[in-house]
Amino acid sequence: MKNKFESLELGQFIPLHYHHNMLNDTIRMKGFREAINLVVKPGAKVLELGGGTGVQSFFAAQKAQKVYCVERNPELVGAARSFLAKNINGGKVEVIQADALHYLPPEPVDVVICEMLHTGLLREKQMPVIDSFKKRYWEKFGSPLPVFVPEASIQAIQPIEQNFHFEGFYAPTILFQDPRAIQERSKSLGNPDVFQVLSYAEPFSQTCHWDGEIIIAEDGQLNALRLITKNILAINMLTHSTVDWHTQYIIIPLSTPIAVSKGDHISIRFSYQGGAPLNALSDSLEVRLVSKRVPVLELALEALNYPSKFRSNTSQMHHH
Structure with a gap:
């Protein structure tokens, strides 16, 4: 049974004013x-899936012979046609009202543009599309596939x-952050750990998951x-460089805070489907303290007080 609010979900029907922000x-x-x-x-020949206002199809049309721009939202279809008609080479773009999940162009294409992106590959339909x-x-x-x-x-x-306090009001909620701004309310407790590298031309799972540890x-x-x-x-093969874009960071609060010290090991586990709602990650999230770092001074004192035990432990460590 379909969710009656499906057409209102981000990734299904993004309103025109949201595209103005983009x-x-x-x-x-x-x-x-x-x-x-x-x-x-x-x-x-170029295909854009989820064309929005048509701006990326416009970029492509400056060099392409033909651009197919697919958009589901009728309001955006009208806006894209209107905007492209006012821009140079806009006539090369055919705006098609269709669902990107099911559309195929009438001929092979060289490039596919698909920016249905949200942090975590959540909410929007990049992966399934x-x-x-x-x-x-x-x-x-058949092959070859287009460049994505x-x-x-x-x-x-x-x-x-x-810091989840707002003018005295404590609200541990999901937050968004500008990746280019200094985040004074956030204190880093460790380095970012990569849990997924996804190449769109290669086979990939629809699931985003991780089960690992962070120090x-x-x-x-x-x-x-x-x-x-x-x-x-x-990827620019001539300069061996990439053109990158960070989506907004998402801050996900933990249900139970954990007091941690430098050197502690934290276990993090989660699993969700690409395009799922934001809470799909937080609902599956398990975070726990795996091991506490033992301070060097305590080890030294233990070695002085129980030298035979310490030698036995260190011997076992070397064997491992």
């Missing part, structure tokens, strides 16, 4: 323009101590995790 994001716009200009060769596209494209046209923009996503998790680098109160998603928009 147009105003200079870092995002410059990144995609550079990546598309790099990947799209003169005379190429590209996976579905690849399977259907192979059946209809973005080409890859790298995901990491970081332990932090977050704490600073004393503090572990009460949240920072979720980081870095998208590799394009």
Whole structure:
């Protein structure tokens, strides 16, 4: 049974005013323009899945012979057609009202642009849309697959101590952070640890998961995790460099804070499907203290008080 609010969910039906905010994001716009200009060769055929206002199809049309721009939301379809008609080479773009999860172009394409991206690959449908596209494209046209923009996503998790007090009001809730800003309310307790490297041209699982440990680098109160998603928009083989774009960081509060010290080991486990709601990660999240660091002074005192025991332990450690 379908959720009656499905059409209102982000990733299903993003309203026009939200796209206006994306147009105003200079870092995002410059990144995609550079990546598309790099990947799209003169005379190429291009498909954009989830075209929104049509801006990325516009970037592609400056060099492409033909661009198919697929958008489900009728309001955005109208806006994209109107905007493209006012821009140079906009006539090369055919705006098609269809669901990107099921659409295939009438001919093979060289490049596929799909920016249905949200941090953690949550909420928006990047993973299911590209996976579905690849399977259907192979059946209809065979190989090779087109080049994808973005080409890859790298995901990491970081332990932090977050200030959840707002003018005296304590609210441990999911927060968003600008990746380019200094976060004075966040204290890093360890380095980010990569849990997923996803190349869209390669086979990939629809599940985002991790079961690992992080070493704490600073004393503090572990009460949240920072979720980081870095998208590799394009790879420049000539300069051996990449065009990157970070989506907003997400701060996920822990249900029970953990007092930690430098050197402690923290176990982190979670599993969720790409495109799932934000709470899919927090609902599956398990964080626990695995081992406490034993201070060097305590070890020294133990060695003085129980030398035979200490020699036995260290001997066993060397054998392992």
